[in-house]
Amino acid sequence: MIFKFxxxxxxxxxxxxxTVKDFWHLKILRRKYYxxxxxxxxxxxxxxxxxxxxxxxxxxxxxxxxxxxxxxFYFDLEIIGKDEVGLLFxxxxxxETTKMCKIHKKRAxxxxxxxxxxxxxxxxxxxxxxxxxxxxxxxxxxxxxKSAKKARIKTKNEA
Numbered sequence: 001m002i003f004k005f006x007x008x009x010x011x012x013x014x015x016x017x018x019t020v021k022d023f024w025h026l027k028i029l030r031r032k033y034y035x036x037x038x039x040x041x042x043x044x045x046x047x048x049x050x051x052x053x054x055x056x057x058x059x060x061x062x063x064x065x066x067x068x069x070x071x072x073f074y075f076d077l078e079i080i081g082k083d084e085v086g087l088l089f090x091x092x093x094x095x096e097t098t099k100m101c102k103i104h105k106k107r108a109x110x111x112x113x114x115x116x117x118x119x120x121x122x123x124x125x126x127x128x129x130x131x132x133x134x135x136x137x138x139x140x141x142x143x144x145x146k147s148a149k150k151a152r153i154k155t156k157n158e159a
Contacts, residue, residue: 057086
């Protein structure tokens with residue numbers, strides 16, 4: 001491995017690099033989690049998909065058909081069911097035998113970016129056995145301490 005010949009980074013530089021990385025994700029990208037891991041090529045993320053349009057999940061087949069011309073990715077989806085959340089879709093480009101995408105090099109941006117932390121924000125979870133996981137950028141205790149500190153400052157200013 002080429003990196004074994006590079007000099008070790010000092011702890012101070014490591015901390016600075018992490019601080020810049022955290023700032024970039026939290027403040028610029030407005031993310032709360034790091035996506036860690038890699039794809040296991042199981043194909044589970046290509047089945048039982050909910051599609052969100054605007055602020056709600058698509059729950060009507062007529063609406064879905066009207067939206068198709070606006071979103072080319074929708075032509076790759078087929079409706080496989082419906083539940084209390086909305087319509088359930090599966091991707092037509094998943095090869096059931098190999099569990100690989102038939103158009104991998106030309107796949108949609110939503111597929112390239114999967115999984116996105118929005119899954120967690122909407123109350124969803126990753127497919128069982130998914131090679132990815134999400135780790136919070138800030139520890140809960142740090143967020144709690146910041147909130148408590150702001151509350152103390154606000155209380156002092158009001159007194």
